[in-house]
Amino acid sequence: MMNEFLQWLINLSSVIPSIITGAGAVLYTRWRYVKNRQFSTVSDEKRFETLKRIGDLEKEDDHVHKESMRKTLYESIGMYYPHQYNCYLLQYLNEKGLPYRDAELNFFLKSAALISVSSLNQFEFNEKKYFWRSVELWGVLAGVSLVLLPVSFTMLKVATSSQDGVDILHYLLAGIVGGAWAILYVGFIRSMQNCIGAKRFYKKFAPWLELKLEEVLPEPSAEPDLPPVRNKLIKTVEYIAQRLSWKT
Structure with missing residues (x-):
């Protein structure tokens, strides 16, 4: 064999x-x-x-x-964000003098799934998605590690305890399994860096964005518009009050 x-x-x-x-x-x-x-x-x-x-x-x-x-x-x-927020991002980079290769910026750009965006000027970091994304990454790492690491160490132990010279087969299998785990671990680290870096950039960008959005929102009028019928009624009452004051 x-x-x-x-x-x-x-x-x-x-x-x-x-x-x-x-x-x-x-x-x-x-x-x-x-x-x-x-x-x-x-x-x-x-x-x-x-x-x-x-x-x-x-x-x-x-x-x-x-x-x-x-x-x-x-x-x-x-x-990958809507046009309005892409424009704000570019404006933010220009004002803050950030390079296009900024690490946290690019983690943020690659993590659009963690941001909740709506047409009502809602642009928020979704903590729930961030939490479950972290749980998912840790779960995959732990689950696969429980399978690959014992298999790799078992193969290595069998190879070193062989009495027939160098056991190439088990050394090779141990190396393949260990290499697969190393690749998985590197992917885990990169994915966690994306999530953490995106959150850090959002905390810096969000206050600046909030100020910009407040600048473009229409100012509330001191006297809200009233329905036409109510306006007419108010004017009639004012006219009657004015006439009564003249008579007195």
């Missing part, structure tokens, strides 16, 4: 270079796609051209797909 497995490994070694090359090409293509659609890594030329096209789109007449076209342009540079 061991000899058959070793022979299989020898046969597999002849195609390993092709497998590595193919996997590398797929990963590189995916990396380039992601890099070209993230706000921090997109080229300055593309960012400039995209923002210019959004500005030109605002000057055009109303188009049935104007909102969709604008949304597509924003998402091509990694901005």
